[in-house]
Amino acid sequence: MGIEDNVEVTMRFILVFLAFAALSFAQKDWDDPFPPHRIADNLYYVGSKGLSTYLITTSEGSILINSSFERTVPIIRANIEKLGFKLSDVKILLASHAHNDHVAGHALMKELTGAQVYVMQGDERAIATGGEGQYFYKERWKPCKVNRVLKDGDTVTLGGATLTAHLTPGHTRGCTTWTMKATDGGKTYDVVIVGSPNVNEGYQLTGNKDYPEIASDFARTFQVLKALPCDIFLGAHGAYYGMDEKYARLQKGGKTNPFVDPEGYRAYVRDREQAYLKALR
Numbered sequence: 238m239g240i241e242d243n244v245e246v247t248m249r250f251i252l253v254f255l256a257f258a259a260l261s262f263a264q265k266d267w268d269d270p271f272p273p274h275r276i277a278d279n280l281y282y283v284g285s286k287g288l289s290t291y292l293i294t295t296s297e298g299s300i301l302i303n304s305s306f307e308r309t310v311p312i313i314r315a316n317i318e319k320l321g322f323k324l325s326d327v328k329i330l331l332a333s334h335a336h337n338d339h340v341a342g343h344a345l346m347k348e349l350t351g352a353q354v355y356v357m358q359g360d361e362r363a364i365a366t367g368g369e370g371q372y373f374y375k376e377r378w379k380p381c382k383v384n385r386v387l388k389d390g391d392t393v394t395l396g397g398a399t400l401t402a403h404l405t406p407g408h409t410r411g412c413t414t415w416t417m418k419a420t421d422g423g424k425t426y427d428v429v430i431v432g433s434p435n436v437n438e439g440y441q442l443t444g445n446k447d448y449p450e451i452a453s454d455f456a457r458t459f460q461v462l463k464a465l466p467c468d469i470f471l472g473a474h475g476a477y478y479g480m481d482e483k484y485a486r487l488q489k490g491g492k493t494n495p496f497v498d499p500e501g502y503r504a505y506v507r508d509r510e511q512a513y514l515k516a517l518r
Contacts, residue, residue: 267338268309273316274484276496277421277469279398280428282480283316285309288338289473289480291430292317293417295396298328301352302415302430303473304342307379310349313342327352329395331402333432333473334412335360335371341378353384355393357402360411361386371409372448373439387413405462407455407513408433410448414462419469421494426468429502433473434458434509436516443517452517459510463503469494470502477505 266287273283276291284290284305290313293300299322304310314324327350332340335356343364347354354364362370367380387393389404398417405414412432419428434455436442442452470478478501486495 267306268312270312270315271475272484273320274487275320276419276471277426277428277494278419280417280419281320282475283313283320284475285312286481287474287476289333289430289471289475290316291471292320292322292327293395293398293400294322294326295398297396299326300329300331300393300395300398300400301327301346301350302331303333303339304330304346305339306337306341307345308342310342310345313346314349325350329393330354331393331400331415332356332360332364332413333415333430334409335363335368336374336409337368337376337378339473340364340381341376343381344379347381354381355385355387355402356383357387357389357404357411357413359404359406360409360413363409363411372451373437403461403465405432405434405458407451407458408435408437410454412458414465416465421497426497427466428469428471429462429465429467431462431470431472431477431505434462434506434513436513440516455513455517459506459513462506463510467502468499469496470498470505471496472505478502 269286271286275281279294281292283292288305291302317324330352356364361383365383368377387402391402393400400415400417403414405412414432415430417428419426445451472478483495
C-alpha cells in the first residue's frame with residue numbers, strides 16, 4: 238500500500254469517525270419528551286424534543302408525519318392523547334426521509350394504527366426492507382409494508398386536508414418536503430415541513446459510486462426549496478426552525494403566531510445551500 242492509499246484510508250476513517258460523533262451529539266435529545274402543541278389550524282407537534290413528528294387531524298382521521306424510533310413511539314402516542322386525540326385515528330403515515338431516526342418506528346406505528354404507509358419514490362425500498370439500499374448509513378430496523386409510492390408533486394388528501402409531496406433528494410434519494418395550507422387567526426398560511434437539505438458528515442458529493450447523482454440531487458433540492466412559498470417554517474428536526482425558542486414564545490401568548498417565520502425559512506435555506514456548496518468545493 239502506497240502513501241496515497243494510506244492517506245485515502247486515513248481520510249475515510251476520519252470521515253466515518255466524524256459522522257458517528259455528529260450522530261452521537263444529535264442523539265442527546267432524541268429520546269426526551271417535549272410538550273405537544275398546536276402549530277396552526279389542525280396541525281400539531283407530537284414528537285420528542287429532537288425528532289419531529291407532526292399530526293394533521295381531520296373529520297375522517299389523522300395523518301402522521303414521521304414515526305421516529307420504535308422506542309419513541311410511546312412519546313408520540315402520549316403526546317397525541319394529551320392533545321385529546323387517539324393514536325388509533327391515524328389513517329395515513331408519511332415520512333420526511335428514510336433514515337432510522339424518522340422511520341424505524343413505522344412498522345410498530347402501522348401495527349398499532351393500521352395506517353396506510355405512503356413513501357416517496359427513492360425511499361420506498363429502505364422502508365419496505367428495514368434499511369436496505371440507503372446511502373452511507375448501515376442501520377437496520379423492522380421492515381414496513383409500503384402501500385403507496387409517491388412521485389414528486391403527488392398529493393395526499395384526507396377529510397379535507399391536503400398535503401403536497403415535493404421531492405427534495407440528496408440527504409436520501411426520496412427525501413420529501415411537505416407543504417399544506419393552515420389557517421390561524423383568520424389568515425391562511427403556507428406551511429413547509431422541510432425533509433432535510435443537510436450534507437451529513439461523511440457524505441461524498443463527487444465520484445460517488447453508491448449515489449452518483451447526489452450532488453445534482455442536492456442542487457435540485459435547493460432550487461425547489463427556494464421556490465416554495467413559506468409562511469410557517471417546520472422541519473424533520475425542531476432545531477431546523479428553532480422550535481424550543483418558538484414554543485417558549487407560544488407559551489407566553491401574544492398576538493402573533495411564533496411559527497410564522499418566512500424570513501427564518503429563507504435564511505435557513507441560504508445557510509444550508511452555502512454549506513452544501515462549501516462541501517462540494
